[in-house]
Amino acid sequence: MIPKAYDAVLLASFGGPEGQDDVIPFLRNVTGGRGIPDERLEEVAVHYRTNGGVSPINAQNRALKAALEAEFAARGITVPIYWGNRNWHPFVNDTLEQIAADGHRTVLLMGTGAYSGYSACRQYREDLGMGLRATGLEGVVEVDKLRQFFDTxxxxxxxxxxxxxxxxxxxxxxxxxxxxxxxxxxxxxxxxxxxxxxxxxxxxxxxxxxxxxxxxxxxxxxxxxxxxxxxxxxxxxxxxxxxxxxxxxxxxxxxxxxxxxxxxxxxxxxxxxxxxxxxxxxxxxxxxxxxxxxxxxxxxxxxxxxxxVPTPGTHRAFVSGLVDLVEERLAGPDGKPLREGRLSETALGPWFDVCRPGCCEKLAMDGTLRPTIGAVDSEVGVPQP
Missing domain, CATH: 3.40.50.1400 (Rossmann fold)
Structure with missing residues (x-):
């Protein structure tokens, strides 16, 4: 992957409700197109309702964004960081419009899934592609995705x-x-x-x-x-x-x-x-x-x-390591990566900067390709009728 002069980073995540009134609308977004009645959604809603209707994920992403910004500042990286969700505010399409309004055109997407798979990787790329089209920014704003980081x-x-x-x-x-x-x-x-x-x-x-x-x-x-x-x-x-x-x-x-x-x-x-x-x-x-x-x-x-054991969250090693990965993809003054080498700790890495054709497709039970709508993600599982 030839380094690019990215002028913005987009932290993209699943999103979650931030109050009791948000819970069912959020779950409708997650299950959009599957026709699941609200009474079925209430079976999962109890997870959020016992926590005041609030998912911790949004606060965690705010904290991660702040920690990344602090690490950027410490390293002299002036690229701004934005945040957008797939299923709740701030929605990724709104964030794309803000990025464009602020004059940025070459964006590096940091997804919050570490492993390979449809929901952890490909769906982020599909959602961003559909978002660019829906907002009229296709061909105006370019978005590339940071590689999967399970092995780093x-x-x-x-x-x-x-x-x-x-x-x-x-x-x-x-x-x-x-x-x-x-x-x-x-x-x-x-x-x-x-x-x-x-x-x-x-x-x-x-x-x-x-x-x-x-x-x-x-x-x-x-x-x-x-x-x-x-x-x-x-x-x-x-x-x-x-x-x-x-x-x-x-x-x-x-x-x-x-x-x-x-x-x-x-x-x-x-x-x-x-x-x-x-x-x-x-x-x-x-x-x-x-x-x-x-x-x-x-x-x-x-x-x-x-x-x-705690998850990485805003652990110092996690934040610093994510910025190392961003530096892999940034172009320095001489057109070379700011950081040499591709970090990996397992035999299955380092993973690709650019996904291969046919990678992580969404398949039906008979093995045929099916429409990529309503996939499972790592914030909530919803029982089906």
Missing amino acids: PAFVQPFIQELPGSLASVREQLAAAGKPEGKIKIVFVTHSIPLSDANAAGPEAIRSTLDENLYTAQHRAVAEHILANVPEAAGLEHSLVYQSRSGSPHTPWLEPDINDALEEDAAAGVAGVVVVPIGFISDHMEVLWDLDTEAKDTCAELGLAFAR
Whole structure:
């Protein structure tokens, strides 16, 4: 990828409600075109209603934007950062119009999904393309997407630095319960997606070389790298599980679900678990509900000690590492990248700056390409009729 003189950065995310009156309109946006009645949406709305109707994700994105701006200023990067959401205010189309009104024409998009897959990558590019067309800015504003960052120091270092503290917490809980020698397991968790989406993640040239789908392989590579760099985890059993599946029960999704896996762990003699949410960059609603509420409650019922590692959020290493990735793509005074080299910590990276044709398509259950409307994303899963 030849560096460009980008004149704006767009932080793009899923969005979330910020009050009780926002919840159902937000969920209608998420499920647009699927004809799901409001009474079905209320089954998910309870997650937000118990939090005052507020998703943490918007506040987290404001904090991330502020942290990125501070890091830009510290490095002398004068490119402004904008923020837009796909499903709630500020909507990405409104942000595109503001970017254009402010005179910017070459934009670098920073999505908040770390891994390959339709919802984590391609859908961001499609939404921005449709946004440019809808706002009349197609051919006026150019938007390129920052590469996926699952394999970078930015993403893995916060987990490496925080895992020892969570392990210590579980050991303290077990000691207090009179089980100082109790078996501890590290449970890596990510968002489940339809098996058809998992099988379509990434370009065929890479998919064909793997023994499993790329989405799972990327998460497994991240988990293995974290374990290899945390001495306190040496010798501990670990697993990769999934959360937040939704949709028709007849549609295959990635398994096992974390709660089912926890029951099996308890039956196998595990005394405590450390949950590592490697599928997520911030403690948004699904982390707080599916892990800190449901999975934690499951552990309490099973008598398992429980600790959850924080997501990267605004961790210093995450913010600094994201700016490293931006610098990879900026053109310096002599037309060369401001930062040499492409950072990566796993054998599956560094990922592409420009996605390959046919990468991460949205497929039907029979394997055929289908319209890319209403995909699952990593902030909320909605039950289908």
